[in-house]
Amino acid sequence: MSISQFSTTKEILRFEGADKAAYWRKFALLLSLAVIIATMGLLRNSGAVVIAAMLVAPLMTPILGIASSIVMGWVGRALVLMLTVWIAAGCSIVISWLIVWIADAPSTLLLPDEVLSRSNPGAEDMVVALAAGIAGAYVQIRKSEISLLPGAAIGVSLVPPLAAAGILLYFGEQEAAYEATLLFATNFGAIIFSASLVYIILGPRERLFRKAHRGVKFTLGMTVTLAFLSVVLVQLLAATYLRYIETGTEAVLAQRTKEWAGDTPVEIIRVDVHARTRIAEIWVLLDLPSDAQYKIGSLDDFLPVAMKEHPFREAAREVLGEDYKVVVRYQTRIAWLLDLATETIDVAPSVDTVRED
Structure with a gap:
């Protein structure tokens, strides 16, 4: 040296x-x-x-x-x-x-x-x-x-x-x-x-490595360092695996929610799946037809019949299993489609459809 x-x-x-x-x-x-x-x-x-x-x-x-x-x-x-x-x-x-x-x-x-x-x-x-x-x-x-x-x-x-x-x-x-x-x-x-x-x-x-005792002490120090890193890495890999599972499940749950909604315009705002606590959370915006604002009744009355006949619980259970609890946070908004060439007012298409076009 x-x-x-x-x-x-x-x-x-x-x-x-x-x-x-x-x-x-x-x-x-x-x-x-x-x-x-x-x-x-x-x-x-x-x-x-x-x-x-x-x-x-x-x-x-x-x-x-x-x-x-x-x-x-x-x-x-x-x-x-x-x-x-x-x-x-x-x-x-x-x-x-x-x-x-x-x-x-x-x-x-x-x-x-x-x-x-x-x-x-x-x-x-x-x-x-x-x-x-x-x-x-x-x-x-x-x-x-x-x-x-x-x-x-x-x-x-x-x-x-x-x-x-x-x-x-x-x-x-x-x-x-x-x-x-x-x-x-x-x-x-x-x-x-x-x-x-x-x-x-x-x-x-x-x-x-010129002196044996230095080599021994170096080996001891590196062994302790590697042992420490191994303990940390096990926890990191577990966290990474959980995150991978959660991300994949969130994507499937979002897609299944859209399939469940069918023709009803639904915008998925956020989906969180927590594998450790076995809790999922989904945030959605549900578009209601323009005449819904003139009706008197609960929000449940405004939901399409098809959505009532096939509860979201069943769709979520197919993705998550029975050991999960799901928090559903949804808001409603009035949405309609205006035809500028005529005076026609129709049901608004979904957000995804507009973005794809």
């Missing part, structure tokens, strides 16, 4: 510099600011603000420090940095919870999509984290590519899942908060693993 490579390795290992206390004070300040920005961005459903939090967050450096410590066989330092990162993660969740508590957000508030998107991790998130770890480690070794570091920081999500976990805990969504924390754990383990591989390929592999 060249002198320059060895110097770079030392910089990666001892990233705090001479004054460690000053570094960790700066680390705490930047992390707090990143959590505040991320929490505000998540609550406002602003992706741009969340990206700003990713750029401010300082978590990437100590995580890469864990990878370099494992490669060099410094197990003690790797454990200290791991503990530090997870303490910082716990503090981030608490800070996010406190921000929402101080803001006194109403408990009936609908959770923004930016929050919910970080509570549904899958195997693809591990792929992203592995790639980001490679990019981050490569930039550290090849200083000439330092301009790529912001991209690596944006590519991997470290602080936003922690902020989302705090928000979800405030709203009593413990399971979703766990999923958000799982996303952070995915990124944490994947970055360590992929960065370690980069350091071995581009860095001190000759120095590492």
Whole structure:
């Protein structure tokens, strides 16, 4: 290994510099600011603000420090940095919870999509984290590519899942908060693993295997990392499989609903199938003929006879089975077709038919 490579390795290992206390004070300040920005961005459903939090967050450096410590066989330092990162993660969740508590957000508030998107991790998130770890480690070794570091920081999500976990805990969504924390754990383990591989390929592999005890410690560190990743990956694959099942079932249920409606114009707004809780939810808009607004009666009176004769329950049971419960949310609207060449008013075609034409 060249002198320059060895110097770079030392910089990666001892990233705090001479004054460690000053570094960790700066680390705490930047992390707090990143959590505040991320929490505000998540609550406002602003992706741009969340990206700003990713750029401010300082978590990437100590995580890469864990990878370099494992490669060099410094197990003690790797454990200290791991503990530090997870303490910082716990503090981030608490800070996010406190921000929402101080803001006194109403408990009936609908959770923004930016929050919910970080509570549904899958195997693809591990792929992203592995790639980001490679990019981050490569930039550290090849200083000439330092301009790529912001991209690596944006590519991997470290602080936003922690902020989302705090928000979800405030709203009593413990399971979703766990999923958000799982996303952070995915990124944490994947970055360590992929960065370690980069350091071995581009860095001190000759120095590492020169002494037997370094090789043993490296093997131990990588074994623990792989075991951690395996536990996380099992959960991610289970979540990905459930998501695949849910997506396919939602498509079938939407199609079956249209078939059940027959000639009655029905617009499917949203279909959600939750395989774990065995609950499905369907949102539809039902078009009523123009003369329905002049009739006095219940909404049930306006429904076509064919729809009453074949209850939706039967159609849904064919798709979902008997162990599901279905929440149906439908609205009615008056719709008619105007012939501009004449004064004819007819039944409006379905939305899908108009779009296809």
